Amino acid sequence: MKAPVNDTRPRPEAESAAPKIVVEDLHKHFGDNEVLKGIDATVAEGEVVCVIGPSGSGKSTFLRCLNRLEDLTSGRVLIGDDDLSDASVDIDEVRRRIGMVFQHFNLFPHLSVEENITLAPVELGLATKQEARATAQRLLERVGLGDKAQARPRSLSGGQKQRVAIARALAMSPEVMLFDEATSALDPEMVGEVLQVIRDLADEGMTMVLVTHEMGFAREVADRVMFMADGRIMEQDVPERIFDAPQTPRLQEFLSKVL
Amino acid sequence: MVTHRQRPSPRRRPAAPLVLLGVLLALFLSACTAGGDTDSGGAADGPTYTIGTDSTFAPFEFRGPDGELTGIDVDLMEAIAEKQGFQVEWESIGFNAALQALSSDQVDGVIAGMGITDERAQVYDFSDPYFTSELQLAVPEGNDEITSWEDLEGKTVAVKTGSLSEDEAKKKQEEIDFELTSLDQSTTMVQTVKTGNADALMDDRPVLAYGVTQGSGLKLVAEPINTGNYGFAVNKGMNEQLLADFNAGLAELKESGEYDEIVAEYLGDAAGDGTPEPPSFFEMLTQIMPALLKGLQNTLLVTGIAFLAAMALGLLFGFMKVSGNVLLRGIANIFINVFRGTPLLVWAFFFYFGLPGIIGVPVNIWVAGVLTLALNGAAYIAEIVRGGIQSVDAGQAEAARSLGLGYGKTMRRVVLPQAFTIMTPSLINQLIIMLKDSSLLLAIGFAELLYQAQQVYASNFRVTEVLFIVAAIYFVAIWLLTQLANFVERKINK
Numbered sequence: 001m002k003a004p005v006n007d008t009r010p011r012p013e014a015e016s017a018a019p020k021i022v023v024e025d026l027h028k029h030f031g032d033n034e035v036l037k038g039i040d041a042t043v044a045e046g047e048v049v050c051v052i053g054p055s056g057s058g059k060s061t062f063l064r065c066l067n068r069l070e071d072l073t074s075g076r077v078l079i080g081d082d083d084l085s086d087a088s089v090d091i092d093e094v095r096r097r098i099g100m101v102f103q104h105f106n107l108f109p110h111l112s113v114e115e116n117i118t119l120a121p122v123e124l125g126l127a128t129k130q131e132a133r134a135t136a137q138r139l140l141e142r143v144g145l146g147d148k149a150q151a152r153p154r155s156l157s158g159g160q161k162q163r164v165a166i167a168r169a170l171a172m173s174p175e176v177m178l179f180d181e182a183t184s185a186l187d188p189e190m191v192g193e194v195l196q197v198i199r200d201l202a203d204e205g206m207t208m209v210l211v212t213h214e215m216g217f218a219r220e221v222a223d224r225v226m227f228m229a230d231g232r233i234m235e236q237d238v239p240e241r242i243f244d245a246p247q248t249p250r251l252q253e254f255l256s257k258v259l
Numbered sequence: 260m261v262t263h264r265q266r267p268s269p270r271r272r273p274a275a276p277l278v279l280l281g282v283l284l285a286l287f288l289s290a291c292t293a294g295g296d297t298d299s300g301g302a303a304d305g306p307t308y309t310i311g312t313d314s315t316f317a318p319f320e321f322r323g324p325d326g327e328l329t330g331i332d333v334d335l336m337e338a339i340a341e342k343q344g345f346q347v348e349w350e351s352i353g354f355n356a357a358l359q360a361l362s363s364d365q366v367d368g369v370i371a372g373m374g375i376t377d378e379r380a381q382v383y384d385f386s387d388p389y390f391t392s393e394l395q396l397a398v399p400e401g402n403d404e405i406t407s408w409e410d411l412e413g414k415t416v417a418v419k420t421g422s423l424s425e426d427e428a429k430k431k432q433e434e435i436d437f438e439l440t441s442l443d444q445s446t447t448m449v450q451t452v453k454t455g456n457a458d459a460l461m462d463d464r465p466v467l468a469y470g471v472t473q474g475s476g477l478k479l480v481a482e483p484i485n486t487g488n489y490g491f492a493v494n495k496g497m498n499e500q501l502l503a504d505f506n507a508g509l510a511e512l513k514e515s516g517e518y519d520e521i522v523a524e525y526l527g528d529a530a531g532d533g534t535p536e537p538p539s540f541f542e543m544l545t546q547i548m549p550a551l552l553k554g555l556q557n558t559l560l561v562t563g564i565a566f567l568a569a570m571a572l573g574l575l576f577g578f579m580k581v582s583g584n585v586l587l588r589g590i591a592n593i594f595i596n597v598f599r600g601t602p603l604l605v606w607a608f609f610f611y612f613g614l615p616g617i618i619g620v621p622v623n624i625w626v627a628g629v630l631t632l633a634l635n636g637a638a639y640i641a642e643i644v645r646g647g648i649q650s651v652d653a654g655q656a657e658a659a660r661s662l663g664l665g666y667g668k669t670m671r672r673v674v675l676p677q678a679f680t681i682m683t684p685s686l687i688n689q690l691i692i693m694l695k696d697s698s699l700l701l702a703i704g705f706a707e708l709l710y711q712a713q714q715v716y717a718s719n720f721r722v723t724e725v726l727f728i729v730a731a732i733y734f735v736a737i738w739l740l741t742q743l744a745n746f747v748e749r750k751i752n753k
Contacts, residue, residue: 069657096663106658110676119672120662165658172662 019078020045020176020207021066026075028061028231035061037231039075043176046205050218050239053228054254059211062228063180066209067098079176096124099169103181105161107153107168113140114149117168132171139167143197159190166197177201179210195221215258219243227251305344308501310336311357311366312349314704315444315717318469318525319372320351322714326550331465332370334521335389336491339508345501350624351714352704355421355443359612361494365621368493368501372463374423375490382495386505388488390522394427395464396481399452405459407481411437414458417448423486424461446717449475465526475720540724547715547725554711555732561707562694565629569636569693570686576637577644591641598638603699607631611703628700636693643689647682648674687744691737698733708732 021043028036035058043049051059064070065077068084068091077084082094108116117139118132127135133149140146143163153161162182169177179198183191195217202208202221212218218225219239226236229250235242243259246252312320312332320330328349340347350357350366354373360366361383374392375385396416398405405411408431415438418424428439440457442448448460453476464483471477491505512518538546579591598606610627651674659669701710712729716722 067661069661092660092663092665095661098661100658100661102654102658104654106652106654108655108658108673108677110680120659120664123664123668123672168662 018045019043020047020080021209022076022078023062023066024076024078026062026065026077027073028058028065028070029073035231036065036073039231039233041226041233041236043207043209045207047223048202048206048208048221049210049224049226050222051209051211051226051228052213052215052218052254053226053234057228058231059228060180063178063209063211066176066178067095067100069100096120096126096172097175099166099172099174099177101162101165101169101177101179101182103184105153105158105165105185107161107165109153111153112149113145113151113153113156113164116153116164117171120168121171126172135171136167139170140164142170142200143167144193157190158186159193162186162190162194163197166194166201175207177206177208179208179212181211181213184213213258215243215255227254229254305346307346307348308340308367308498309348309350309365311360311369311371312351313354313357313371314351314710315446315713316354316372316466317445317473317718318465320370321718322351322550322711323718326553326711326714331390331522331525332372334524335509335512335518336370336505338512338517338521339505342508342511343504345504350704352624353443354419356612356702356704361492363612363615363621364494364497365612365615367498368491368505370491372466372489373492374486375488376423376426379492383492384495384497384499384502385490385492386502387509388490389509390465390489392423392486392489393464393483394424394461394486395467395479395483396459396461397452397467397470397477397479398459400476400478402458402478405480408435410481411435411459413437415440415456417442417451417457417460419443419445419448419462424463427484427486428461444713444717445470446713446720446722449477449720450722452477468526470720473718473720543719543721543724544728547719547728550711550715551708551729551732554706554708555736557705558694558697558707559736561625561628561632561700561705562690562697565632565636565697566690566693568629568633569640569689572633572637573640574644576641577648580641580645581648595638595641598634599642603631603635603696604702606634607700607703624703624705627703628697628705631700632693632697635696636689639689639692640686643682643685644678646685647678650681651677683748684744687741687748690744691740694737694740695733 019042021041023039023041026036026039027034037058039062051062053059061070065072065084066079068077072085075085079094079098082089084091084094107113108119111119114133114136117136118127118129121127121132121135122129137146137149140149143166145160145163145167148156148160148164153164156164166182182198183194186194191214195214198208198210198217199221210218210222222239224236225239225242227234227242227246227248227250235246235248235251242251243255246255312328315321316330316332318330319332320328323329328351333349336347350360352360354371357366357369357371361369369383372390372392373379375388379385396405396408396411405414411431412435416428417440418428420441420443425439425441431437432439440451442451445462445466448457448462449470451457452460459480460477464479467475467477467479471479491502493499493502509518512521576591576594579587580595582588607627610630611622611624614622614627648670655673655677656669659673660666664672697707698709700707701713704710709729712725716725719725
């Protein structure tokens with residue numbers, strides 16, 4: 001069942017760090033349809049992993065299993081010491097430590113930008129309203145939207161919305177960030193501003209897993225690229241080897257189409 | 260681009276439908292003083308008896324121009340009450356409804372121009388006779404074709420359902436071949452004849468005579484039939500004291516001559532042919548407005564209360580419908596299907612006439628009315644709530660959950676505020692439907708707008724005009740509600 005053909009370890013600096021995410025023999029069914037057919041993976045602290053692959057390969061499902069937005073059919077997902085396959089784990093507590101950014105932003109349209117960011121910290125008692133607002137302002141400045149705190153989501157462009165969504169996730173001070181095709185719904189001229197924010201996060205050492213179609217960006221920012229197809233990880237390696245010396249026919253075929 | 264919008268409180272937006280409700284309820288309450296169609300009379304002390312009566316049986320019981328209950332039965336009963344030292348609370352709910360209420364002990368007694376028959380004497384105890392009744396035939400003023408019972412050959416005659424007129428007409432049918440149309444109210448019978456849907460009607464002579472004096476446009480023809488006596492009734496074996504008091508008081512009134520005065524006041528020149536000049540439309544409008552506005556108050560109040568209750572129940576069942584729990588979903592489904600799948604009237608009758616038989620205590624007409632409207636409305640609101648919640652993009656809940664917010668917080672702070680905005684137009688629509696449906700409560704004698712209108716045209720015989728006026732009042736009320744709703748909706752969705 002083990003799919004990886006070329007199981008090269010990640011970069012040395014990542015290899016030495018403790019694993020932040022461990023996935024063991026993860027299976028996911030939707031009814032009779034087996035979407036994930038046994039995934040084994042680890043993500044080290046500070047590591048940036050990009051997941052690529054054709055649509056329907058299971059990469060988004062895999063990402064959504066990492067914070068249990070999808071229930072696991074079998075196998076294990078460990079976030080730090082917490083086992084998500086254990087029903088007794090406090091999933092809300094685990095999710096606080098995992099930020100997630102969605103393809104369609106999913107900003108709360110009935111709240112202002114600032115309220116989008118402060119809602120969870122205040123509701124969960126992690127910060128006073130005042131502290132949360134200060135944090136929100138700082139994060140908005142960091143993503144280049146310092147003047148948008150009182151704006152409504154609908155008045156923002158796609159790129160601005162996605163940067164707010166990133167600020168919202170960061171307000172929980174997550175240990176890990178998950179990006180589910182974060183630039184796929186954006187007009188081309190707005191992709192760059194979002195990628196720049198993600199690039200900055202990578203430079204600061206944030207542990208990240210990104211499902212992406214931006215091959216150039218994956219090559220530039222990833223420590224490791226995973227290629228998924230048919231519910232399995234077919235190949236994973238440093239970006240140079242994935243893009244310049246693909247081993248499997250599936251990856252070669254995929255790259256010939258997208259590059 | 261900097262927006263200059265004030266930072267809105269997240270709680271204010273979902274609450275907007277409730278603000279609308281609050282405004283409406285405040286309007287209802289400020290417009291309302293006392294609800295219900297009960298009028299008390301008699302002395303200040305002594306026991307209070309609830310007396311059921313017909314709604315539209317002038318001159319025995321009817322609503323005067325001021326909307327107050329009046330008539331021979333009413334005046335007699337109150338005069339007797341005063342003499343015997345008890346108080347009367349009237350339930351003017353229609354003849355059949357009054358008897359059903361008596362059988363289920365919802366009322367203590369019934370006085371409704373009711374003939375004493377063997378059949379009725381088996382289930383009720385009757386007082387001494389207080390009026391000798393005759394049945395008479397009536398036809399439109401211009402009709403010279405029907406002057407005797409024999410002329411009814413091949414014609415259609417309107418009679419009152421379950422009354423002596425129906426029994427006697429059936430006897431006549433053995434000799435003369437005519438069709439019967441059984442109707443529930445004297446006014447309906449008059450209107451049926453005047454519109455040509457029946458050729459003649461058969462009713463109690465005093466009723467017809469009074470109608471002639473009020474401009475009913477009918478004339479009395481053929482020999483009257485003596486049909487025995489009217490009596491006051493209590494449920495078999497119940498309220499012996501009330502019955503004894505009635506008999507004693509009646510004897511006293513007859514002795515003193517007060518009885519004759521009361522009867523003469525209503526029948527006067529009973530057989531007179533002189534039709535008085537009817538008041539103009541605007542004179543009539545001025546006369547009947549107080550009664551109709553009282554009906555409108557009750558309509559708005561019962562709708563408002565029922566809508567609040569329906570919102571509470573509808574939210575509960577709506578949440579149950581989207582819950583992951585199979586049992587809760589099942590319960591919600593049963594509730595919704597039962598109340599969407601049964602007519603409103605069945606429940607009105609059940610709560611008012613059926614439920615007392617189960618729980619053993621009378622059900623207040625407001626309780627029955629609110630329950631009926633609220634449970635029916637709740638079934639529809641539950642579906643509106645379910646639809647509203649499900650139409651919020653699933654990504655919203657996912658985003659909230661991925662931030663670590665639990666199910667409850669996610670619903671309360673993220674999903675529901677958006678769902679309420681989506682639901683608002685449907686909820687307002689439901690409120691308007693409930694306002695219109697409340698007119699069905701007239702069937703149990705609830706004094707809402709249409710019921711009051713029936714009372715009005717029962718005594719002034721201006722059926723067409725009164726119904727136009729009522730339709731106009733409903734239309735204006737609902738139009739205002741719609742304008743208010745649109746205004747609130749624009750505020751929310753700006």
